[in-house]
Amino acid sequence: MTAELPGLPLSEAEKRLAERGVLYRVTAYRSGRPYEDADSTRVVRAREGEGGVVELVVCEFKTKLTCASRA
Numbered sequence: 500m501t502a503e504l505p506g507l508p509l510s511e512a513e514k515r516l517a518e519r520g521v522l523y524r525v526t527a528y529r530s531g532r533p534y535e536d537a538d539s540t541r542v543v544r545a546r547e548g549e550g551g552v553v554e555l556v557v558c559e560f561k562t563k564l565t566c567a568s569r570a
Contacts, residue, residue, distance in 0.1 A: 500553075501553060504516075505545055506541060508540065508542075509557050522552045523553040524552055525557060526554065527558070527559075538560075538562055540560075
């Protein structure tokens with residue numbers, strides 16, 4: 500079940516877990532220099548923890564790139 504979650508937006512991962520009635524916990528990691536233009540919070544790790552509670556680790560990402568943002 501958890502193998503399908505990494506890479507998904509947090510909202511989609513939460514939806515899938517809720518549909519199955521699975522309890523989950525979210526831990527967010529942020530850089531010391533956070534992205535100013537972050538537009539997505541995505542699952543980077545998912546594992547089944549104690550008591551069957553799924554632990555989601557999420558980070559912010561900038562997914563909508565422009566030519567100016569590549570420089």
